[in-house]
Amino acid sequence: METEEMALVTARKLGGSIVVSIPKSIVEHEGIVPGESIRIIVKKARKSWFGAFKGAGHMTREDELDEQIRD
Numbered sequence: 195m196e197t198e199e200m201a202l203v204t205a206r207k208l209g210g211s212i213v214v215s216i217p218k219s220i221v222e223h224e225g226i227v228p229g230e231s232i233r234i235i236v237k238k239a240r241k242s243w244f245g246a247f248k249g250a251g252h253m254t255r256e257d258e259l260d261e262q263i264r265d
Contacts, residue, residue: 199224202239 199220205212216226226232 197224 201217201220203214203217205214207213216232220226224232
């Protein structure tokens with residue numbers, strides 16, 4: 195039976211290659227051993243902009259009206 199685990203990892207350069215590490219919890223859960231063939235699916239993570247504009251303040255009623263006028 196094939197299972198699927200997911201983790202967000204950071205790619206890093208090692209020599210001429212890009213490598214990622216499999217988290218220990220997944221290695222243990224799946225019983226992966228060195229030298230074993232595994233299948234991976236690669237998807238770039240979308241950047242979260244949550245908290246990117248700290249200190250910008252809340253949107254005012256005037257800001258909301260300006261936005262409505264532009265639409």
